[in-house]
Amino acid sequence: MSTPDTGDGTRAVRAGLPDPVKHEPTLPGPTFAAHFHLPGDPTGPYTYGRDENPTWTLLERAIGELEAPGADAETLVFASGMAAVSAVLFSQLRTGDAVVLPDDGYQALPLARAQLEAYGIEVRTAPTGGDAQLDVLDGAKLLWIESPSNPGLDVCDIRRLAEAAHARGALVAVDNTLATPLGQRPLSLGADFAVASGTKQLTGHGDVLLGYVVGRRNEAMAGVRRWRKIVGAIPGPMEAWLAHRSIATLQLRVDRQNATALQVAEVLGKHPDIARMRYPGLLDDPAHEIASRQMQGYGCVVSFTLSTRARADRFLEALRLVDDATSFGGVRSTAERRGRWGGDAVPEGFIRLSVGAEDPDDLVADVLRALEESAR
Numbered sequence: 096m097s098t099p100d101t102g103d104g105t106r107a108v109r110a111g112l113p114d115p116v117k118h119e120p121t122l123p124g125p126t127f128a129a130h131f132h133l134p135g136d137p138t139g140p141y142t143y144g145r146d147e148n149p150t151w152t153l154l155e156r157a158i159g160e161l162e163a164p165g166a167d168a169e170t171l172v173f174a175s176g177m178a179a180v181s182a183v184l185f186s187q188l189r190t191g192d193a194v195v196l197p198d199d200g201y202q203a204l205p206l207a208r209a210q211l212e213a214y215g216i217e218v219r220t221a222p223t224g225g226d227a228q229l230d231v232l233d234g235a236k237l238l239w240i241e242s243p244s245n246p247g248l249d250v251c252d253i254r255r256l257a258e259a260a261h262a263r264g265a266l267v268a269v270d271n272t273l274a275t276p277l278g279q280r281p282l283s284l285g286a287d288f289a290v291a292s293g294t295k296q297l298t299g300h301g302d303v304l305l306g307y308v309v310g311r312r313n314e315a316m317a318g319v320r321r322w323r324k325i326v327g328a329i330p331g332p333m334e335a336w337l338a339h340r341s342i343a344t345l346q347l348r349v350d351r352q353n354a355t356a357l358q359v360a361e362v363l364g365k366h367p368d369i370a371r372m373r374y375p376g377l378l379d380d381p382a383h384e385i386a387s388r389q390m391q392g393y394g395c396v397v398s399f400t401l402s403t404r405a406r407a408d409r410f411l412e413a414l415r416l417v418d419d420a421t422s423f424g425g426v427r428s429t430a431e432r433r434g435r436w437g438g439d440a441v442p443e444g445f446i447r448l449s450v451g452a453e454d455p456d457d458l459v460a461d462v463l464r465a466l467e468e469s470a471r
């Protein structure tokens with residue numbers, strides 16, 4: 096039941112639901128099946144569990160209705176965000192092709208880069224901010240955008256980059272993990288693929304790994320589908336069902352978490368101990384102007400830098416309502432010193448804070464108290 100003309104909350108609670116059937120549940124439970132009854136010629140929709148599953152079908156419809164309402168697009172779900180990212184990169188690129196990646200994107204992208212290069216694919220990188228990827232597009236087959244970037248929260252002009260890439264014959268993929276489909280719709284900004292980790296705010300409870308690709312080019316999507324079948328990076332039916340159930344509350348969570356993130360960013364941005372406060376929703380953030388043009392929400396992640404690694408560690412230790420954990424987007428706030436992984440080009444005191452669904456006043460008080468305690 097597609098509802099492209101309604102508001103985000105209405106679309107989220109109904110996304111992907113089948114038409115009502117008497118005595119059946121609203122959202123059918125997970126279908127656990129490695130294979131399906133299949134007498135005669137092996138025709139679909141459901142033959143073997145690595146190719147298709149009815150629980151995925153409903154989830155794919157739901158994600159498609161949020162990412163590309165009313166559009167003619169195809170959605171494929173994967174076992175994780177990286178499975179989805181890799182499916183696009185490795186299904187679309189061949190030896191001798193060139194691809195443009197951000198140099199400040201998700202920390203596993205450099206691993207993908209090394210693998211692409213091992214296959215004889217030329218990889219060029221440029222920063223997300225300032226639309227710097229424009230300068231290295233000539234001759235590229237695929238442009239990979241991550242906006243806002245994780246963890247630096249830079250933003251680029253997706254429409255401008257997509258137009259420049261298309262003019263050169265390149266396809267465009269946007270990692271939409273941080274914004275969620277309620278915060279930004281890459282396909283409506285001109286991208287060919289919206290790719291995301293559903294592990295983060297899309298599902299929002301820190302208990303599921305998931306990824307997806309939404310695309311509007313049939314041939315390209317056939318390649319992505321073939322890649323999923325070859326590699327077998329498929330979500331379990333239980334994970335797919337949990338994800339679908341969680342999407343019903345997506346708008347509630349996004350609204351609450353984003354509003355609190357802005358509040359936290361405003362308070363921390365004025366704090367003398369904090370440097371390089373980044374949140375695209377802040378009026379004076381370098382990304383604000385372009386973000387406000389292309390995004391409907393600015394996300395639940397804020398990033399900032401404390402003076403030293405020791406100070407950052409003491410701050411994290413002093414927090415009571417914020418778990419010291421990686422990932423982001425969950426209903427329980429998390430934060431980490433990002434430099435501990437060694438993969439991002441960030442200062443030692445750099446903190447990525449993911450704002451959860453706690454009462455805003457409690458969270459702000461906890462963060463301010465931890466700042467004060469960690470100064471001693």
Ligand SMILES: *Cc1c(COP(=O)(O)O)cnc(C)c1O
Nearest residue numbers: 175176177201245272292294305
């Ligand atoms: C987490 C993340 C991924 C990878 O997702 P997984 O579900 O962890 O595999 C990709 N891109 C971004 C921007 C992410 O934050």
